[in-house]
Amino acid sequence: MIKQEHIKNLKAIVGEENFYHDKAHMIAYSYDATRERYEPDAVIFPRNEEDISKILRYCNENGIVIVPRGAGSGFTGGALPANGGIVLALEKHMNKILEIDMDNMVAVVQPGVINMELQKAVEAKGLFYPPDPASQEYSTIGGNVSENAGGMRAAKYGITKDYVMAIRAVLPNGDIIRAGKKTIKDVAGYNIAGILIASEGTLAVITEITLKLIAKPKRKQTAMGVFPTVEKAMEAVYKTMASGVTPVAMEFLDNLTIRAVEEKFKKGLPVEAGAILITDVDGNLPEELSYQMDVIERVFKENGCTQFKKAANDEESADLWFARRNASQSITIYGSKKINEDITVPRSVLPELLRRIDEVSKKYGVKVPCFGHTGDGNVHTNVMVDGSDEKQLEIGHKAIEEIFQITVDLGGTLSGEHGIGLSKAPFMHMAFTEEEINLFRAIKKAFDPNNILNPGKMAL
Template structure:
């Protein structure tokens, strides 16, 4: 990268937040796909104004920008496959700004870790359902940019179902707000919906307003043992057709059961054709027991 660009970024956000050394190029060159593309540098914006200035400068100087959360995705959205600079939110823009209990919303910066938000919501009796497999380290900004799902998706939906509003920066540096923090928002274009799952290709998300729901009062887990894969799949169909929507259903075939039992010795029935492990939640134990009985 041209030294004049490096000097601009260092003057804008400080040398501690503008890194062009080999170590940072290697550290930010891969994601969960394990493919490797070294960026020219890594920038750590301190706030939305930094993001705006960076995008404006890069747009004027034809420098590629790659927004990056935790780098846990499998789609390559965080990879600098054509060079340019990685824009990372993990260092500064990683705060839960607000949890509004009355309106049941959370306002977060893109670098907030999914599990940290879940825990903060649970502490005040609220619940943020989207739970991607990477929930312990993936960022909310990355979840929104990839429209992440998770085990609870069947009952509670995926990330897009909880995004109420976004703040974002367009490629020319203009700051926009899309959506509202109200449940009913029917006027105008659904700009927030367009930005969800766009992987940073349309704008850089700088703030996210998320819907929270009441924390489920009770939860139970049950395991069903079946002689074959087909009988287990029929049980899934019959469960859903009966009007019961489990929080999650995990399926293991006979090979998976034996592999898990060999590795962890959990007491699983190794002679089973398949097993289904189901999580069910509800307002009281009678409802949960009724769902499990079905």
């Protein structure tokens, strides 16, 4: 419950029309893509950086919790007010593309800009913003930066952090800071932008982001390879990546996922295959594309690929991508509740990872369809259970815990792109030592000594 006095003072900052604590708003801002729900005490819509500075200064002085929020499309509860407090909703007013600087190939945006809107705006000018999380049609750049979002194109083009040149942000005490410049290089001072990326809204509220853009490649081509076993496909993945050719994307679907898409959409997919790989290459010249495709075809076939299909045009390309695009929704045929994680390992241990996930699946008697961004070692692992069955849910969570342990043992990470938030906080001790978690806590304290900003996330 928020005190009347605070309501009055916060309304004085942002105006009546930008502060709500009615039931409808509390419900609307209580959830994210985890489907867990925590109602905030209020929702506030700052109009600009100055509002945010005043709000944070006020809340810091009065011990009021603030939870920054973009589109609420996160998979780990990063934007959920798990400890109550006020949701600081950035999607309403702080959603402008401030500049697309063609000369320096840079975009300056507010945090509430939708990823896809930015992509479209820069592509209209012949430029390219590569990070493309699956949530691109609704997730915000602020959220992407806060979670360091990845996407399909990460194998070649990297992830959000590779494009952030500068950040403006408000510290919990209300101080406004700028970190980084509109320059490729900047080594003056500590890399504050670097630590704000992936900090899940726990250190500062990001108010402006300067992003590197690149020239849009003129051509693109898609291919699909069918493999007898998932191990063979995983061998083909890392051997392709080590061949010198870097595909834009190198995505995989395992047998369970292929079957699920086929059952739902009847597209004539190879349901007996152990796995399929779908890959895109790009470049400016036809010769670059055919060179890359030739290498990929050779490496795929050397690793047991029984069928290799190249798309001749955009329509065929969309067709090859269909299975991957519809994987996530299709696998729900295996259970009403999907416990999905985005573990990531060094690419060379992908075959072993998938083998061991299969063992876990058998041990617990649960189906674990897998698909994802194998080009960068990132596997979306989905433990499917009946969500209404407490016993099954418990088994599912045990299976996931075991998969996390396997991932860490193989030199991998709990999260390739979704973050820790609430969902993975219980597993932080698997991935980090006490000394490392102490360091995280010291950094949190350096930014936010009163712990008002998104408390309780990341096991801090």
